[in-house]
Amino acid sequence: MPELPEVQTIVSELNRKLKNKTIKSAAVNEPKMVSLGPRTVSNRRSVPARDVKVFIGLLKGRIILSVKRRAKLLIFDLSGQLAILVHLKMTGQFIFEDKRLRLLTGGKYKMFNNPGAPLVQLPGKHTHVVLTFTDGSHLYFNDIRKFGYMKLVREDELGSVKELQGYGPEPLGKKFTFNVFQSILSQRPKGKIKQVLMDSSLVAGIGNIYSDEILFHAKIRPARAVAGLTEKDIKAVYKYIPFVLKKAIAAKGSSVGDFVRSDGSWGQMGKFHFVYGRKGQPCKICGTPIETVRMNGRTGSYCPSCQK
């Protein structure tokens, strides 16, 4: 899954393809991947068949007005005061297909295609929801690990639905000023800087990859405690958050080669990684082998020479 830059890329692509399309029908192959209303997504094992029926029934005939993003959550704005919230988690993926092209976004590309390889039949083994539009095109929602979900809500529930609450500011938004960042950090003085950056209730949308990359640029090790950072350190982190995220969006994300256009082109950001996924490989700046540190079940990668 995608972090903020990948989700943003997916949102842009889907918006282009899906805007003003009318849903002719919806099919749900895995009931636990869909839910309704303000209820939480925990305990999704037993989604009543009735809910699935309602989900399908409500989608029929809706027009997709736009696709938006909050943190790593996608929001499909539909006609009839409805919206679909979609979280892709680690391996969620959308594939849009019409007569002319197939567009893959997110997830693990190996699931379906390598560039240049013949297209695989859809829906596939891991296709959980299919939207069919009146023009004959399709949107497939795939997820190998099934951590993701689609949740149909009324527009008036958007303000109260649990999934949209408790997010910190968007790191590319106007409200994310240096003062705001400082006060966020002051809430977690004992926290490790990488974990604070990845905490979506503090700053929205930064995950494992980009927290590593941001801290590399800022020359700060991931496990450093917030309280031990100087003002200069904090300024560097603040500076490189938008720097790294914007660069990744410009490269169309694809942190781990998970984005393929119909022509087989790839998101390019993976080429620009300095530390993520480069354990043991030489630092691109100084040649020192990249090391890792385990924190809360996540791996942080850093250069022991460049980062202090």
Next chain:
DNA sequence: TTCAATGTTTAGAC
């Protein structure tokens, strides 16, 4: 066979 993987949530310990 064992481990780690782009994320989030929850439970338990101190």
Next chain:
DNA sequence: GGTCTAAACATTGA
């Protein structure tokens, strides 16, 4: 409440 850890969710692939 703060903070930290592990586990759960499920599958793949190295």
